[in-house]
Amino acid sequence: MYFIYILECADKTLYTGFTNDLAKRLATHNSGKGAKYTRARLPVQMVYSERFVDKVAAQQREYQVKQLSRREKLDLIAQGNPEELAIGQVIAAGSRHTLVLQDDGSVVAVGDNKSGQCDVEDWQHVVSLAAGNVHRATNTGNAHSVGLRFDGTVIACGWNKHGQCDVGAWRNIVDVTAGWRRTVGLQADGQVVAVGRNNDGECDVANWQNIVAIAAGDWHTLGVCADGHVLATGNNRYGQCAVDDWKHVQAVSAGYLHSVGLLEDGSVIASGRNDEGQCAIGDWQDIVAVAAGSKHTLGLKADGTVVATGDNQFGQCDVGAWQGIVTIAAGCGHSVGIKADGGVVAVGDNEYGQINVAEWQAAKISNV
Structure with missing residues (x-):
């Protein structure tokens, strides 16, 4: 299982990361052995996470979240953690x-x-x-x-x-x-x-x-x-x-x-x-x-x-x-x-109509 997460740092800034073990990663951050950004802003608390069955999907989602503005990240946090397992290969x-x-x-x-x-x-x-x-x-x-x-x-x-x-x-x-x-x-x-x-x-x-x-x-x-x-x-x-x-x-x-x-x-x-x-x-x-x-x-x-x-x-x-x-x-x-x-x-190749997908709407990469 893989996860993306958002931390709230001591100075109220937000940090987004990726891991396969949320508890262990949080402990690593708070021990001062995590990311350089968080080491100067301890302690941190985890305020949001999403879980994935696929590693690459999780890393893609991490990249997406990192591109969000602070306001957009706060809105995501306010929505709460997804209750369903996040998607893998869409x-x-x-x-x-x-x-x-x-x-x-x-x-x-x-x-x-x-x-x-x-x-x-x-x-x-x-x-x-x-x-x-x-x-x-x-x-x-x-x-x-x-x-x-x-x-x-x-x-x-x-x-x-x-x-x-x-x-x-x-x-x-x-x-x-x-x-x-x-x-x-x-x-x-x-x-x-x-x-x-x-x-x-x-x-x-x-x-x-x-x-x-x-x-x-x-x-x-x-x-x-x-x-x-x-x-x-x-x-x-x-x-x-x-x-x-x-x-x-x-x-x-x-x-x-x-x-x-x-x-x-x-x-x-x-x-x-x-x-x-x-x-x-x-x-x-x-x-x-x-x-x-x-x-x-x-x-x-x-x-x-x-x-x-x-x-x-x-x-x-x-x-x-x-x-x-x-x-x-x-x-x-x-x-x-x-x-x-x-x-x-x-x-x-579209001999069998396999690329007739223009009207489809796929699941978002965040959650099902």
Whole structure:
């Protein structure tokens, strides 16, 4: 679990921060070992907090709150702490469909529904989403959708040939991700569970410990450890699992045959197939979130703009004009972004109507 918080300092100024343990962080501040700003303004008291299932979503929210004026922060504090669990991944993009989480915890879907992957109209109390993605080929296209509920249970619909939707017994889940033919869940205790196709060992995660973030590509799975290094399992034909030397990673995303990591300093690292330039991220800076599509990669910058690299056959990398974006998702051949006001933008392949999202209103990043 992750949190953003607001402290009131001894001089009545306000400080906004991010943590995975509110009590411990408050104690650290008051011991004089916290932020430089608070060390000169002790004691401090916590006057507001929001909790998240997703680390990157929490950091994005922290950035938003820090941009507020003092008056706006005071108004936020006056509203009181949200009673519901804050949202994780608001948007999910599959091979041919798109999911969006709404403010009331329900989900809307658009695009190909051949396997029932868009049959989400009865989903409720959802806080995070995932969609099975896959590369474009004549024998691909079937997909599934996954929703994490606020109580730590999981729901799924769509293609289930390999048991990838058999998640009804999962409990205490704090994050979900979906690859081709499988679903992966992160438990509150840092362990990982997986169901579905395992021909390449992509579900061999039972021994993983102290994991804080997960991602699933077509045939490989990634996990970020609490100390910032990364584990990988599954197909490694193009070096997509060659992440042993990655350090200081806070989030990961996995595409068809490549892996992307967001580092603590806002830079990005990548490995795997780079034939389309999907790993050409060496000069990216000030990034707060990454999303890997089949053969392209997106990066959300701290200023709300988005950068992209890789295959642009369908215009999925034409995101240069996007502004005010707070979260992103990459499908097989399309890209989706959510604005701070909940508006949805999308570009790329629309053969199945997967980017017909202009009239949608997504859940705000703060709370459901």
